[in-house]
Amino acid sequence: MDETIQKITGTLDPGTPDWHYLPVDIPAGAREIEVVYSYDRPEVPPGVKANALDIGIFGPHGEFRGWSGGARDRFTINATEATPGYLAGPVDPGTWRIVLGPYTVSPQGMTFEVDVTVRFGPDGSPFEASPAPSTAPEKNRGAAWYRGDGHLHTVYSDGGRELQELVADARAAGLDFIVSTEHNTSSAHLQWGRHATEDLLILNGEEVTTRTGHWPAWNLPAGKWIDWRYRADDPGELQKFVDEVHESGGLVVAAHPFSPCVGCTWEFGYERADLVEVWNGPWTLDDEATVIVWDSLLRAGKWIPAVGNSDSHTHNDRVGLPHNVVHAEGLTPGQLMTGFAKGRNWIAESAEVQLELTASADGRAAGIGERLTADPRTPITIEVKANGAPDTHVRILNQNGPQWGGYVPREGATITWTTQTRYSKWVRAEIRRPIPTDTTVDTMVALTNPVFLG
Template sequence: MDSGDFSRRTLLRAGGVAAAAGMLPGVAFADQPGGSGSQTRTVTGTLKPDVPDWYYLPVDVPRGVRQIDVVYSYDRPTVPAGTRGNACDIGIFGPEGHDVGNARGFRGWSGGFRDRFSISASEATPGYLAGPVKPGRWHVILGPYTVAPQGLNYRVDITLTFGPDGTPFKPNPAPEAAPARERGRAWYRGDSHLHTVHSDGRRTPDQLVADARAAGLDFIVSTDHNTSSSQLVWGDHAADDLLILNGEEVTTRSGHWPAIGLPAGTWIDWRYRAADPRDFRRFTDQVHRAGGLVTAAHPFANCFGCTYEFAYELADLVEVWNGPWTQDDEASVIHWDGLLRGGRFIPAIGDSDAHNPDQRVALPHTVVLADRLRRQELLAGLAAGRSWLAESASVQLDFTVSGGGASAGIGERLAAGTGTPVTVNAVVAGVPGTTVTFLDQLGPEHTEPIGDSGAATVTWTTYPRYSRWVRVEVRRPSGGPNTTVPNAMVAMSNPIFLGTGH
């Protein structure tokens, strides 16, 4: 079937929110005599550069189907320098519906990482949800990420295999505790932005667990793009010395925002842009009702659709450091510091965003003070800003302030009078060849170099009259082994607030 060129639009409505999308002519399958064998239908067509973000291909599935297989391809014509070529994502919704926010209908997403997928009652391709192939109208979703001036020629092959269902898939989420790493109220190290083969990562869950343990982490958050499939299998790969939390990197055309600390099986929709803030608020509210947190990811990443364009006031965390230190991270820290100076404190977080084995897990990661190594307590520590960011587990930082007979730590407030002298104290280790800098709302205030031993205690005195808050950065002037950018970050803290204000 040739679907030709399409400009027909439909509105997908859910809760009063509308998202523009295209609808392709559908395909239908006949009942299979004898209830065995398979049928294949093929759809081809062209998408022009002025298409919407999503196209839906209806597939009418009869009774008695055991498995659905989809294979797709598209052309990649040569384009002039500076012009975007073709890239197209794919996923699928079941007969329960494909309206925006319909988690019951969602059956999987692989973006542009795979050219095929399968779903049956017993198993599914990573990124997709196993379960019965129910009769009714399914929808293959095509997401033309970028389209060349010549257009995007595509082909979709859909195969239905008939027969009885196999043994039903049984979800096995990760355990809710990691007793070998439990230390009560303590500082816990975690990487909250990681990918596996369930989206566009090259690590299997087993490989990610092994690398996280080797990096000295206490917890990780699995954040595969736009799917909840990995959340249902982490129990097959968990160890008692690593807590695995669930998440999803909600990957929209207006930026990425990892939802972290979700109950297993939670799916968050991504079919909207920042132009309509109602959509973003609707789904951030969903995350918060589920007990999770919203992260503004890599705000200045230099790739189409990666730069964060949504409202910061709806985010719980800002990922100011993503992977090896780059100028993008520098811009993120400057922007985050500007929000802080303007009176808006959104705690900073650092994550590796590791996809492939050559990308180091825990470079960087976040060290959070929590009452115990459990989801609720870790998220509470992150949301309060009781955390600091580190290049590796060898980096140690203890940052406090004291004055007027009281003391405070990261994310806390020292309620001292404006004229009370406040001693700012940072104890560092594992940071040879770096500098330690104290900053307040005026910028850098005090800097000391750290020698070859990599360990030192740095102090400085200020007053609440002059400093509304203080924070610390540890940088390596030479850049170092993890980056080519000079003055690279090695560790940084969230602020400690001074004075009696709120």
């Protein structure tokens, strides 16, 4: 017998648990597993969620072997290769577990069918991992400002781009680095080296996609997988995985905190996040809400450095809209993480936008993410230089709100304002274009982390 087929059926009701495990016994001699699944999609009235069912699989030792969410209806694993999102490797005998994740369940419930085909025979040649190199020598300028997008998807989760297409689009956007953040899987980590270039640094990551918020884990070792099977009300679970990321030299990003999709809103609180994604993709009302909350935390003395990323999925989602401009001592993963952790970062809609924010007094100066100390009576000059953002407006903000501003013509502008430490605990800058979007009265062009005064 060259193959066996097992059919598993079931029904899930509204309010069902987040994860369901289907045990599948794999005998010795198996060389490949193929899983095909389907579920019913009854019509629902407006405002009611339709059925959506995610899928993944764990090996006989409890090890992660892949996840595709709802992006595809089948996957294959063998020693040589696997469907994107899944990990190639030997098909060891034992009880494997297919994991089903009912994302939304209609009032009628959800019936599903899973067909598991096991094929037998000798294994093919072992899979050869090719992780991305840890350097991009053509772009390493030493201590400098580096541009990068830290939230991106390809066919290795629910994106439309092949890996090489994402590399090409990132280079065309003028980026120095990207972070690969596929949903709930590490499989792309082992492929990036086949597509890496010497002018784009590729960092490994994962968008840990829980049912109560998403958090990109940045700068993971190649192949490192972070679990996502918990909610905000599960005591201690998030901290355990945050610790794993930190021990690996990475950072935790609270992604799109007010995104309106199911499970996307950030419910974990900000105490365990290293960074907060205040701007996600084209500027919309949920980004405005995040900036307001981030600013409120800042006013309360609870600063979490801000980042912005494109969260690009399809070819129509522009890579680098927005992206980060972070100051680092060099273009290496560790140096970039240090820059982000210090808040030495501002956010831009494109590589054309240039922005500087400095505070100076008594011949001393401090920039974004830094602190300038001065006597409370000493005047402090705040200077914003903006270029590449024609027909926009700069505004300088402190803990009391917007304080000063100015128009940016095509040739650029320098805006100055004077304050004292008795009046300003910090200052930050925004550039906005007076053109409304579908949900906002204007459009963000650039946003900085604060310069602190004291």
